[in-house]
Amino acid sequence: MKIIGLIVAILVGALLVYAAADFPAWSDPASPASTYLSPHFIEKTMEETSVPNIVTAVLADYRGFDTMFETTVIFSAGMAVFLLLRTFRREEPEARHYRHVLTGVTLRVKEGGELPPSDDFERIDSLWTPHDLIIKTVCRLLIPFIQLFALYVIAHGHHSPGGGFQGGVILGASIILLAISQDLRTAVKRMAEKLDALLCSVGVLIYAGTGALCLLLGLNFLDYSALASVLHVDSIMARSHGILIVEIGVGIAVMCTMIWIYNNVSSGGKYNQGL
Amino acid sequence: MSLQYPALIVVVPLLSALVISIAGWVNKRWCFPITVAALAVAAYSSVGLLFRVLDEGVIVYKLGGWDPPMGIAYYVDHLNGLVLAVVSIVALLNAIASKKSIEQEFPEKIGPFYTLYVLMVTGLLGIVVTGDAFNLYVLLEIAALTGYGLIAMGGGRGPLSALNYLYMGTIGACFYLLGVGYLYIMTGSLNMVDIAGILPDLYQSKAVMAAFIICMVGVWIKMAFFPLHAWLPNAYTHAPSASSSLIAPLVTKVMIYVMIRLILTIFTPEFSFNILAVSKPIVWLSVIAIFMGAILALKERNLKKMLTYIIIAEVGYMVGGAWLGNRVGMTGAILHIANDALMTLCVFLAVGNIVYKVKGAEFEDLQGLFRKMPFTMGAFIIGAISMIGVPPTCGFFSKWYLISGAIQAGHYGFMVALLFSSLVNVVLFFRVFEICFYEPFSDHHGHGHDRHPEPMDEAPVTMLVPLFIVAAILVLVGLYTGDIVNHIIEFAIPKGLV
Amino acid sequence: MADLISIIVAKYNYWIYITLMMIGLYAMIAKNNLVKKIVGMNIFQTAIILFYVSIGVKKGATIPILEHGHGGHGHHVVHAADYVNPLPHVLMLTAIVVGVATLGVALALAIRVYNQYNTLEEDEILAQIREE
Amino acid sequence: METIISIKPLLAVLVSLLITPILASSRAPNVREAWTFVAAVAKVLIIASMVPAVLKGAEIVYTVAQVVPGVAIKFRVDALGMLFALVSSSLWIVTSAYSIGYMRALKEHSQTRYFVFFALALSATVGVAFSANLLTLYLFYEMLSFATYPLVTHHQDPEARRSGRKYLLYIVGTSIGIVLPAMLICYNMTGTLEFSMQGIFAGTEPKATMVVLLLMLVLGFAKAAIMPLHSWLPAAMVAPTPVSALLHAVAVVKVGAFSVLRVLTGVFGINLLTNLHLGTVVCYIAAFTVITASLIALTQDGLKRRLAFSTIGQLSYIVLGVALLSPKGMIGGMTHIAMHAFGKITLFFCAGAIFVATGKKNISEMVGIGKRMPVTMIAFFIGSLSVIGLPPTGGFFSKWYLVLGTLQADQMPMLLVLLGSSLLNAAYFLPVVYKAFFCTSEESMFQNTIQEAPIWCVAPLVVTAVGSIVLFFYPTLFLNLAKLAIGG
């Protein structure tokens, strides 16, 4: 296999090197890529969509269809991971572990066993190690700020780097951070599995639904200027708002999918304990 | 509304996939009706679209209202109109047919399964309908990712096969992406028609040639063209019935469509056949593919796996036909996309029925099936006969065009390969029939004894009716080959190709 | 020699991308460990992203966010030469997302395989299959 | 020439195809067999209703679908096709009756399947007869191959499996491996596959490829059992006797011979064959088969196997007659389709009846059987006479015309072949009859009481035997059709 791999890699490399000789010089302003379509985007974005961040404008409007499917890709990945890993049946009876908070005594409760009704016990993972208080506290403090930043990234995507996707990933990361610093149960308590899964679909649905709404309003799919009549703005601002709406959809979808994938991967689909 | 057909084809399944995923959490029983309704709308729109194309010629649909090449546009011409109709009809029939087997194989995950199923169909339809080279990549990945999930649901070696498929599929898709990047760096455009307009000045460029080669290799990996086929047999064999009867008929065929689109639209026949002058070696490669597919199929003792090797041979048919470089061969390749999709569906649905009842597709499991499942086997025979290439089933006529193309191109090796594969198919299928027919041998053979046959144990009606419909379509498409070729495929191939 | 160096320097991004791609491709084919293959796959994908991003670079241009964009539209004439090409960036955003989606599915599959065979080494898995 | 557009040819093909679902779903054997008869009679009536028009020189045409540019799935009823269709459809009625007797007497299993595929086979046969072009002919030829496979392997035992494999290997292997490419090469040379008097190569320059094509097409239709592609036929004898009868007399082998006739007269055309002297080539191939098969037949002890080799020889008469390219020879070859059919089917019926009544398969075990089964053995005698070509049976006429044909074509070697082969025919048939009747009571292997097979078995063979004799006195219909078929 190694030899085949080497041969293939070298063959491909040789072909690419051979072809690269014909490329326009690197960072050449006169290359076809820089002179054919991009000037239109750079010069007309402001007029046509009123979004200064050209990448956002192109992403969510000119090539909004790509982005809708990009969101769908991530959604299908979440769905596929769920389908592959999630097991609802418990294959073997598992022992649960509890820790008495005050004394630090850990109890192993067999399947079906009961604990004395007390609030002093907390459930822990089987591979539990004592939590570092610093990490726990810092994360708890950080997470709201991370989330706030994420919302800013989504909302300010028109004017600065960022947008629904980056914001969504950061939002998702904040919950994942919670799951890592505490445990999976805490994170799932914040974001229940069903809610998470539903929001995934809803996020994509916002995107595709906006497109479909444009279609129902009589213009082509994803032509946000159709929203002008609904939003009571001119058609260019409608595009700007349309972009915001779909970015929010992307944000929701991406956030939830990231959490979903993480939960499934880290718990092996059992949702009982994470890392 | 008919103006919006191109969008509806993709958007309706997409939206319903999302609704299904929600319904899966609320009430599982809603998933199936929504799936069928969505696919029915897609099928209706695609057939409607095909008829509109027949009337009006190429239909351009601007997504987001942006003019191409700024925005993304759909171009529906005769070529993808035909493929769209086939894909959506196959998906619809398979969805109906596989309801029971899905309920049997994974009752808990009906919702996610149907979601991925419909998303996969969305991806495939999108690949076919789009006119943007990069958009095609994204849709390719949707079809692929959902495909990995659907395949890995099969037990046993399913996950491992799916993982291998994922590695190969990702390499293939990335190669395609890289090829598109090469085109973009040379032309600055991503719109297929636009690229085709710019390219003629660049035909001598090494980068364009490299782009072509890389794209081709990527697509070949995805369609399992020999020797890049290693992922296919295991993946398709170990997939659950419902997935394999969706994926086997469609994925390779859609990738062939992409290849033909690359040849005909983006790079134009002029470049592909005349300037590059690689037709001959590629046809020889497909000859090898056909021989190897046929020979490897011979050694398999599992019905499903045997069929997967036949698919590899069939891919060889279409690649070879497309690369013969003449009109007849191309006609054969395009016709075979439709025909092969339908006949693969037919045999895989029949196998699905068998697996549903017998719980296996090893040759030993097949004994006495003619008695046990006569209707399923009847339809299987029609599918098999079509694969062998016997008139009036459709498989014969595409083979007719392919062989004619080979004769016109003077490429007798390809003709021999096609005939060889037909003969091997006879052996393969009649070996199966023999097992179903003769075995188990009765103890006291001869006359005067009424045997005590196994009682009939047929698959449910919902599985049989779609199977019969497909079998009937095989014959009908065969009889209407003339019309399909004259009214659709004739216009799908550019005038320049003779 | 000077020519060669100038060629190397002129397109060194491309050479790096080709190197990374070869590394990734080699790892995907030759590595025995399933997760290592996935790492290779990601390197392969990022190499292509690097290639696309390199297409977009333009000498003397700045990031593709319009200055003075906050005060409504049409007040300032925008020159295309001032901003790098945004299109490859858009495409690559999509490609990154596709990459992470593939990664998620691949890892899920790897876990399934591990649960089944209790190893991630391909040769050991194949040996187990052969034994069956 | 007048051309009538009518759906009748299609109906004639479909009538037996459409009853297959009814046959397959009917539970009661009587209902099933009643439907078989209804279809058989309907088929004969439809075909017969077209006879007057054909005799007037008209052609009945019906196009089903235009499938490939220049080629359609199309039916055309001309004199030659009509001759063949009449023979096969009328014999179907008789064979059905015989099947009922035979299958019930032996309590065979899967009788429903048997009747269904029998009906399918007949559809295909009539389809071949009425094909207007090579593609349609190929379609029904293949359909016949697959429809007869379950019949040949009816017993579902290892021996049937072996024979079935051999059958498929020869029949389907040649049709896909040889006929299909030959057909496609023809198509690509001329752009059409339509049969016509001048042949489809009428407009093209003669080329060396044509010789190859001719050999491919003549040998490729392996159902005609021209040596060296004949050995499937004896192997297929494992089938129940009515199937053998069908195979030999009605459907399969005659379809092969008919296809070869079509190739010679419709695809290449007499003129081209004459110009290229290709007729002689085919003549010698056929003559070789005639003599060799007859010699092998002499050595066979199994009655059905002897009949099988006899059939191989007789089929080549048909091919030989047409390949002589003289009008008389062609008439002889064409009428031989009908004459041989009646004679040979009688012989097979007799073999089956003997098996049903006594369980005997070998000739050496049949000494004195004439006394036990006089009716059967008399019919056997008549059948033998017809196959040998002696009056007062129909076989005489075809042989007579064949001999005249050799004289007309000035082919003395062929004359010798025909006469020699007739002697051989007599040599392998007449001893059977002789030993059946003329033996001392010590030699006789049977009791001296008359004990025939069931009436359903005996009646059909009487009918066909009488038919052979009637054809001697009233051969005009078939002779006229044959004369029309060669164009005057």
Add this chain to the structure above:
Amino acid sequence: MVWPIDLAILTLVVITSIGALMVKDLLGAAILFGAYSFMMCLLWTVMGAVDVAFTEASVGAGVSTVFFVAAVFRTSRRTKD
């Protein structure tokens, strides 16, 4: 663009990528892959692709690495190559 930084990053990209593939511990490979992604992200920032870099920082260096770690935790760290 400051070329020494550029060159250093490019070198590091190649080194980390090879390292991620060579190291005999999957957890180490995951972390090195994170570093690789981060280097890539820096490279793209230098090229002016801020959005791409932002995404790569959050996805490649962030979430992907976490996914890797989670998967390695669920399976095994052992690797032969």
